[in-house]
Amino acid sequence: GAGVSQTPSNKVTEKGKYVELRCDPISGHTALYWYRQSLGQGPEFLIYFQGTGAADDSGLPNDRFFAVRPEGSVSTLKIQRTERGDSAVYLCASSPDSGGYNEQFFGPGTRLTVL
Amino acid sequence: GEDVEQSLFLSVREGDSSVINCTYTDSSSTYLYWYKQEPGAGLQLLTYIFSNMDMKQDQRLTVLLNKKDKHLSLRIADTQTGDSAIYFCAERSDYKLSFGAGTTVTVRA
Numbered sequence: 001g002a003g004v005s006q007t008p009s010n011k012v013t014e015k016g017k018y019v020e021l022r023c024d025p026i027s028g029h030t031a032l033y034w035y036r037q038s039l040g041q042g043p044e045f046l047i048y049f050q051g052t053g054a055a056d057d058s059g060l061p062n063d064r065f066f067a068v069r070p071e072g073s074v075s076t077l078k079i080q081r082t083e084r085g086d087s088a089v090y091l092c093a094s095s096p097d098s099g100g101y102n103e104q105f106f107g108p109g110t111r112l113t114v115l
Numbered sequence: 116g117e118d119v120e121q122s123l124f125l126s127v128r129e130g131d132s133s134v135i136n137c138t139y140t141d142s143s144s145t146y147l148y149w150y151k152q153e154p155g156a157g158l159q160l161l162t163y164i165f166s167n168m169d170m171k172q173d174q175r176l177t178v179l180l181n182k183k184d185k186h187l188s189l190r191i192a193d194t195q196t197g198d199s200a201i202y203f204c205a206e207r208s209d210y211k212l213s214f215g216a217g218t219t220v221t222v223r224a
Contacts, residue, residue, distance in 0.1 A: 004157070031210065042119070042203050042214030043158070056211070091158070101146050101165070102210060106158040 002026070004107035006092050012113045013082055021077040021110045025094030032075050033104060034067055035091040043091050049075060050097075082114045119215035121204050126221045133191040135218045137204030140185060144206040147180060149189045152201045152217070161202075162189070196222050 005024045013019050025032050030051055035043035045059040049069045057067070064082075069075040079086055089111050093104040121137040139147065148163045164171045164178045164187075171178045177190040187204055201217040 033210075033212075035212075040216065042205070042216050043212070045211050045213070048210055059211075093158075101163050102207065103160050103163070104212060105160075106150075108155070108157045 004092055004094055004105050006090075006107040006110050008110060009108065010111045010113075012115065014115050015082060015084060017082050017114075019079050019082055019112065021079075021090050021112070023075045023077070023092030023094075023107060025073065025075070025092070026105055027073075028096070029094035029105075030072070030097050031095045031102075031104075032069060033093045033095075034075070034077050035093065037089045037091055037109070039088075046077070046090075079112075082112075084114050087112055087114045119204055119206055119213055121202075121215040121218050123216065124219050124221070126223060127194050129194060129196060129222050129224050131194055133189075133194045133198065133220055133222075135189045135191075135202050135204075135220065137187040137189075137215055138185055139187065139204070139206045139213075141206055141208050141213070142182075142185065144208055146207045147178075147187050148205040148207065148212070149176075149178065150203040150205060150214075152203065158203065191220075194220075194222050196224070198222055 007022045032049040034046040037043045048056040052072045064080045067077045089109040091109045093106045095104045118140045127133045149161045150158045175192045179188045199222045203217045204215045205212045
């Protein structure tokens with residue numbers, strides 16, 4: 001079956017611009033997560049959705065970052081007034097729910113470069 | 116807060132065993148994981164261990180957990196060139212995963 005997909009795979013933008021990153025989770029997965037992976041680092045948690053609601057957005061670095069999941073499936077991560085420090089690979093993951101050993105299935109990521 | 120540490124690099128000869136070590140800090144972690152990341156590919160779950168276990172074996176993979184010392188290791192037997200990748204240790208508290216910086220494993224002929 002299809003895995004988690006993310007678009008675009010690469011995004012280059014200029015400092016100060018607005019970007020949207022999209023995640024299509026595995027069909028039927030109710031839990032969705034966004035992580036950010038900077039060069040040479042492991043992924044860092046940003047936000048977790050259970051269904052349509054953001055159950056935990058404590059990892060969002062500041063109020064320039066926002067994410068939505070209006071119908072409980074596709075999610076969009078939105079970054080306003082981008083800064084060079086936002087450059088990273090943004091990873092999306094989904095899981096059937098958040099219980100049990102909770103295997104999170106990761107997408108290939110969107111590499112964001114802010115010039 | 117959570118803090119997961121692992122060594123950054125490991126070079127191993129093909130056919131030998133690889134051992135990757137990790138330490139974590141959150142004693143309430145319920146599960147611990149090993150993920151593999153290959154260039155251009157997403158993170159792939161290799162194996163996991165529940166916090167009340169001290170060992171888990173899955174084909175060529177052996178996971179050892181020392182909960183007292185908060186130490187986790189992954190042993191790969193008979194390492195192959197296809198095992199060259201970055202390996203991430205991760206701990207889970209509730210639904211959130213906290214990852215180490217990754218160990219780059221290079222397999223040489």
